[in-house]
Amino acid sequence: MITGETVRAAMPEVAPVARSVAVTVVAALCAMRWGPPGSATAVAGAAAIAGVAALQRDPRGRTLRVLVVSVVLGIAVLVGTSTSAVFGAFVVAAGAWCALAALPWVWSAHAGLVASASGALLLGTASTAPTWEATLGVAVLAASSGAVQAAVTAAWPPRRWRVQREALVAAYGSLAEDATRLAADAHEPVASAEPMMALRAAFAADTAQPRRRSAGYRNWYVVPARIGATLSDLSAGAQTTEILHAAAATLTALADADRSARPALDAALQDLDAAVATAGDTDRAAAQRLSAYLHLAAARRPHDGLRVRPADLRTRVRARLEGLRERVDRHSPVLRHAARLGIAVATACLLGRLTAVGDGTWIALTVLMVLRPETAHTYTRCVGRTAGVAAGALVVSCIAVVAHAAPAVFVILAGVAIGVAHAAWRYGYIALAAAIAAAAALVLGIDHAALIDNPREVLVATAVGGALAVLAHVVLPDDPLTRLAQRAGELLKTEIDYAATVVKVYLHEIDSATEVRAAAWERTFRARAAFEAASGAARLVSAEQRRWLRCYRSVLNSITGSCATLEDNLPVDAFPAQHRPFVRAVDEYVEALCGEPTSSTDPWSVDTEELTAAAERVRRSVPAHEAVEGSARVLVSEIASITRALCQVADTPWPAASH
Known part of the structure; x- marks a missing residue:
């Protein structure tokens, strides 16, 4: 296992995850008992996806967020069931929906993943024989199960x-x-x-x-x-x-x-x-x-969690749409990802129908679980996720063959798998892919066990789906200059993470500090190799682009030098408790240094004004005439150097495909 992947995140809260899983299981059992035929898969899938949306970190607007997701999931089920009788219409609908579902990657990775999950729900419910009554009933039940998740989260927040x-x-x-x-x-x-x-x-x-x-x-x-x-x-x-x-x-x-x-x-x-x-x-x-x-x-009053003013809602919607319009153009990595995903899903459906290489539904689901916007580790991650999906699906397929489980058993096992998936993300992307694949296969098996009861066909379908994901990246790669800017942003992000880690180790007493620093440096080393490969493949023909590259390399060397200086002067003990203002100022600087959460269009961003102000607050809070003053002065000096370097690269125009 790579050292950089061994640092674990905190476990999610057990109680809210258990409530979310319980809602999913109960909703699916109720759909089996009283709902239209084939509705349990749609209800279980919608409830599980809405549960993921409900357990996000920011408490603001949580109920509205889950309700919006529930409506989208209901529409996805409606589209899937209504077009499933006409194969050509279904292929077009599935490809178009998955392409549109890829656009929310502009906002965040979480938004992109939830939207992609709606495409999986569309594919999983298309095997139901449609009637107008059943189609509308399944869609309403799916949206209602998500609304129940919103109500449970509002009544019993984490x-x-x-x-x-x-x-x-x-x-x-x-x-x-x-x-x-x-x-x-x-x-x-x-x-x-x-x-x-x-x-x-x-x-x-x-x-x-x-x-x-x-x-x-x-x-x-x-x-x-x-x-x-x-x-x-x-x-x-x-x-x-x-x-x-x-x-x-x-x-x-x-x-x-x-x-x-x-x-x-x-x-x-x-x-x-x-x-x-x-x-x-x-x-x-x-x-x-x-x-x-x-x-x-x-x-942002703490007791206004359920209150949404119409004016605020309109402002937030306009801001989201404006951000989508500004960041999506013909060179955008998200638009390329949308094209790759839509074409790959449509091709998967065609392969399942026209050839004998596996079930088309599972091929398309594998594509959705494997394909992501291009990064420095695209092909490695695609292969790793494919292996994880194969492992998770194979386990479920073997259970289906050996146990001949009833639909109710699939519901219970799906609830267990969903709970495992909530915890699996802390163990890396391969474990997460395996857990998600197992949960998806079990949810699909509630109403369509025939799709997963042949281990050989499941493995073949998984391999074909993974190959389609890799082939989509080969046939539709990102623009060379766009790729260079993306790799540069990813490298700068990892370099900043390394600097922030060194600063935290310098200031706080952290368990396994040496391993933490080594993991951060290893991620930086791999990102630098990917950047050098992208810079070699791109042609920087203009003087402006070459000037940016020189500035960028200078900034990287400056940040690395500052980190080396801090590592060479690490204090023996952590800063005493009486210097809390200084410690708090440095922690605020680290947050400003890390910047906003990354997205596929913005792999790195920083507010230089906020960063400069945070560095100034650190300088003003240095403890004077104390035993730790020397260590604090070294830290302040290197923080100032890092700040100057980042402000320099932020003010320099980055390469763009339009050039």
Whole structure:
């Protein structure tokens, strides 16, 4: 096993996964008992996919997100069952749906995977003999099973979300007390350090591997910290008492657990805006910052999880569509992936129908489970996923042959496999592929056991599907310059991960620190090899492109040199607890350094303004006249070097296929 793949992630919460699996099993059993013939597979698949969508990290908009996914799954079932009687129409519908389902990779990998799963649901329900009554009934039941998952998640949210909400309430309550105390006496200290640390711990558990979190997710714990810092800045003003009282009222309303406190919050914000408008010249900047932070906090009030304003919904939909329009063009890697997926799925259906190389449904499902947007390890991952799919499907096929299991047994086993799949992702992509394949085969076997009861045909179909996935990448590769930009972004991402890991090891006492650093460096080494291969295949004919390449290599060497310096000067002991402000500032810098979660169109991105501000906060918080001052100065110096290098490469135009 490669060292870089041995660092394990945390196990998911057992209780929410168990509830999700229970909903899936009960919904499938009810569909078997009272639903139209062939509806249990659709219901079980839709409930399982909706359960995955319901258990995402960000608690904001979780119910609406699952409901939208449920509607999409219902439409997929409707398309699959209504076109299954006419083979040509079904092939076109399956290819077109899977191609469209590949476009959400623009937003995130999770969105792309959930959308691709809807294509699998379309394929798995197409074997049912359609009637208008059965078609509509199956689609409604599938969408309803997803809606039940949304209701269960809303009624019994994961413990993590409850802890986060309690930490937010405590933080806002502490800030309200600080604002009231500062309004009475500007020389009083801000006493919200402990609640802020507890809030950060609730949202960002400390791990050895740096994690990428979206700006929206980070705002849950960053905005309260910024409010506390701004209150301290504002308390030094001469005429800020009214502003502080208005801020205290706003923070009190934010901490109110009653959902009916929203009108009081809106009124407090109006009073705050009126007070800020009267601020003097010396206090206006701090007052405006405080107002902006409080408005942002009000938009993400912890007790408004189920409240969605129509204006906010329209804004979010427009932003998503605008991002899709901007990032999808004829050179986009996501559009190439959509073409590959649609053509490969349609070809799989044709092969299953016209030749004797295996069942077309399982060939197409294998393509969906194996094919991903192109990366530095495309072919290796395709082969690995194909092996995992073959292993998982073969186990299920052998069970079907030996046990002659009834549909209800398939339902129970599918529930077990879904639970295993929730935990398998921490063991690598091959284990995850095997678990997903086993779950998919068991769900398919509920109503269509004949498709999986021949181990030889299952293995042949899996091999053909994997070969189609590899062939799709060979026939429709990414544009050379697009590939170069992608490999460069992936290399910079892994280089930043390496730098962030070294900084965390420098500051914190981490178990197996040597192995963690070695794993990060090994990932960087492999990414560098892929980048060099892509740069050799691409022709950089313009002076601008060659200038970018020189700048890029210089930045990589600078970051690597800074990491080497930090590794050579690692302190013997972790920083003492009394230097929490410095440690917290460095942790915030690491988060800014890692940037936004990556997508297929943006393998690397960083907010240079936020990164520069975070580096400045680290510099200001260095403990002076302490035993650790020397180590802190070394860290600050290398952080400044890394920041300058990243700002330089971010400001340099990257190569694009349009050139």
